[in-house]
Amino acid sequence: xxxxxxxxxxxxxSLRLIFEGAFDPQAARESELEPFLQVLEAYAGExxxxxxxxKRQRKYARAALWxxxxxxxxxxxxxxxxxxxxxxxxxxxLGLYLPPLPPRLDIMIKVKPLSFFSEAERCRQFVEMMxxxxxxxxxxxxxxxxxxxxxxxxxxxxxxxxxxxxxxxFDKIYEVFWxxxxxxxxxxxxxxxxxxxxxxxRVEELxxxxxxxxxxxxxxxxxxxxxRLAQARAHVHLRPDLDFSTVLRTLRERSAALAPVEPRxxxxxxxxxxxxxxxxxxxxxxxxxxxxxAYPPPEPEEWRPADSALPSDVEDPERARxxxxxxxxxxxxxxxxxVPSVFDATPESLTDVDYQFWHEDFPRVFxxxxxxxxxxxxxxxxxxxxxxxxxxxxxxxxxxxEEAQVLVGNRxxxxxxxxxxYMSSRQALLDYSLTRLYRVAERHRG
Numbered sequence: 001x002x003x004x005x006x007x008x009x010x011x012x013x014s015l016r017l018i019f020e021g022a023f024d025p026q027a028a029r030e031s032e033l034e035p036f037l038q039v040l041e042a043y044a045g046e047x048x049x050x051x052x053x054x055k056r057q058r059k060y061a062r063a064a065l066w067x068x069x070x071x072x073x074x075x076x077x078x079x080x081x082x083x084x085x086x087x088x089x090x091x092x093x094l095g096l097y098l099p100p101l102p103p104r105l106d107i108m109i110k111v112k113p114l115s116f117f118s119e120a121e122r123c124r125q126f127v128e129m130m131x132x133x134x135x136x137x138x139x140x141x142x143x144x145x146x147x148x149x150x151x152x153x154x155x156x157x158x159x160x161x162x163x164x165x166x167x168x169x170f171d172k173i174y175e176v177f178w179x180x181x182x183x184x185x186x187x188x189x190x191x192x193x194x195x196x197x198x199x200x201x202r203v204e205e206l207x208x209x210x211x212x213x214x215x216x217x218x219x220x221x222x223x224x225x226x227x228r229l230a231q232a233r234a235h236v237h238l239r240p241d242l243d244f245s246t247v248l249r250t251l252r253e254r255s256a257a258l259a260p261v262e263p264r265x266x267x268x269x270x271x272x273x274x275x276x277x278x279x280x281x282x283x284x285x286x287x288x289x290x291x292x293x294a295y296p297p298p299e300p301e302e303w304r305p306a307d308s309a310l311p312s313d314v315e316d317p318e319r320a321r322x323x324x325x326x327x328x329x330x331x332x333x334x335x336x337x338x339v340p341s342v343f344d345a346t347p348e349s350l351t352d353v354d355y356q357f358w359h360e361d362f363p364r365v366f367x368x369x370x371x372x373x374x375x376x377x378x379x380x381x382x383x384x385x386x387x388x389x390x391x392x393x394x395x396x397x398x399x400x401x402e403e404a405q406v407l408v409g410n411r412x413x414x415x416x417x418x419x420x421x422y423m424s425s426r427q428a429l430l431d432y433s434l435t436r437l438y439r440v441a442e443r444h445r446g
Contacts, residue, residue: 013258013282014112015219017130017144017179021137023096025103030066035136036105037062043129045122047111049082049090057083069096076101088116105137114146118220127179127202127214134181135206141170141186145177146222151283152254176235178219178227184209190238199233223255261289268439269297269430271348275355276430297430300437302414302421309405309412312397320397324404327381334378345386347442350434353382358429371423377401379423380416383434387413390438391445409445413437 023032041048050060054068060082068080079095088111095106117123126144134142157165158174172189173182187195187209195211196203202214215230222231232248265273273292280288314320328345331353335342339356341349357363363371380401387393387406396405396412402420405412415437422432 011278011285012113012115013146013148014110015114015117015126015144016147016150017107017109017126017142019105019107019109019130019133019137019139019142019181021105021107021133021139021142023103023105023137025099029069029096030062033105036133037065039129039132039136043125043132045125047084047088047090047116049084049092051083051085053081053083065094069094079106088112107133110147114220116220118218120217123218126219127212130179130181131204131206131212134210134212135208138183138208139181139210140183142181143177144179144219146219148258148282148285149222149254150177151281152257173235173238176213176215176231176238178215178222178231180213181206182211182213187211195238198237200230223258225252225255228252228255258283258286261286261293263289264293266295266297268436269433271351272354272358272430272433272435275351276358279355279359295430297433297436300413300418300432300440302418302437303411303441304405304414306407306410306412309396309407310398310403313399314397317395317397320404321395324381324384324395324397327377328385330374331378331382334375342382345382345389347386347390347435347438350383350386350438353379354429354433354435358426361426363423363425363428372420376419376423377416379434380404380419383418383437384413384415386434386438387415387441391442393441408441411441411444413441 048060052058052060052064052068054071058064058068065080065082069078072078072080076098077095078098079093082090082092082094084090090112091110093106093108097104097106111117117126130142130144153175155175156170160168170186173186182190182195192205192211195213196205198213200213201216202212204212206212213234215234216227221227228248228251232244232251235247236242236244263270263274263277273295277285277288277292312320332342335353335356339349339352341352343349362375366375384393384395384404384406387408388395391408393406393408393413396407398404401416402414404416405414418432418434418437422428422434424432
């Protein structure tokens with residue numbers, strides 16, 4: 001039994017629900033959470049979690065959930081995770097804040113892909129689930145919406161500093177999401193009559209004074225013109241101090257920022273840039289694709305014509321080549337856990353190494369002294385070894401590492417110089433990628 005990795009579908013948006021409800025800490029935990037689980041099991045349907053995780057993963061069952069909460073239990077907070085082994089992927093947190101903290105049922109659910117919620121019936125079931133929970137566990141505010149659009153909205157701070165956000169929470173209508181539940185305090189601040197007359201697909205007063213508001217039948221098309229108009233109308237109705245045209249323009253700008261952009265990356269570095277894009281936050285991804293579409297990786301400068309090559313100046317060339325092999329093995333030792341392909345010393349392994357260094361922001365995170373003394377020689381030697389093994393290159397050893405060359409066709413390449421440039425910054429990992437140098441050397445080997 002293995003839960004799907006939620007982050008494996010990196011390019012996909014997801015639907016996220018945030019729910020913080022009151023509960024009775026004096027009641028038995030099982031009886032207090034029983035209504036919550038009954039509702040989840042009744043309405044989740046095709047995205048129902050089938051794995052519970054405490055200190056280890058177990059097949060979903062009530063007993064497994066109680067055990068997970070017990071394993072993770074602390075004096076003030078306990079939690080467990082719930083996931084799925086099949087599509088769609090689910091990342092769900094169930095947490096309980098306990099006295100002396102204000103008692104709170106803390107729920108976060110992310111279901112990926114968001115396109116799963118393009119069907120009206122699935123969305124209706126999701127709304128009914130939220131309605132039932134909010135009726136049983138009163139909230140201050142709860143919402144469900146696209147993760148990407150939520151990030152663009154500025155949530156949860158909405159321009160406030162962290163301390164203010166933590167103190168005040170969602171104390172006024174900063175945003176109207178696809179699915180909203182407003183607690184009694186928010187309702188009264190707006191005016192119950194005004195809130196219940198909001199132009200929206202569904203507006204319903206719950207028995208405990210909360211108000212459920214859904215802008216339109218489906219969640220997945222939040223960025224459409226029709227959805228943005230509905231969102232803007234509801235928001236401005238609840239916040240008469242806002243200007244409709246300004247709100248709508250902002251929403252349209254968010255839609256434009258999320259509109260799919262077709263990748264047209266330079267072929268030498270397309271595999272690398274595709275992985276970098278997947279690492280970028282979902283709300284920034286399309287902008288990054290457009291940026292990389294216009295990005296020409298610089299031509300490598302770490303070479304000279306073969307007839308201008310420096311002759312070897314070492315007494316024992318074979319021993320020098322063994323030293324380069326030893327240095328390359330140091331990179332293998334450094335990266336093999338995170339980059340298993342590093343053992344292969346292929347062009348593909350260069351791309352894997354490029355990505356991993358970028359992912360870790362290696363030039364910034366690690367001490368410059370250690371980078372220059374250890375990482376640069378290991379990277380340069382590894383790059384040289386890949387040129388030798390895959391392009392029929394030949395080392396031309398030199399006493400100074402930066403002068404060491406690899407002869408490929410009618411050029412000699414300076415892998416240690418490339419490594420020094422490469423390790424100067426995170427951007428340099430792309431500008432001076434090992435992948436790019438290899439592909440240019442490959443084209444010139446004849």
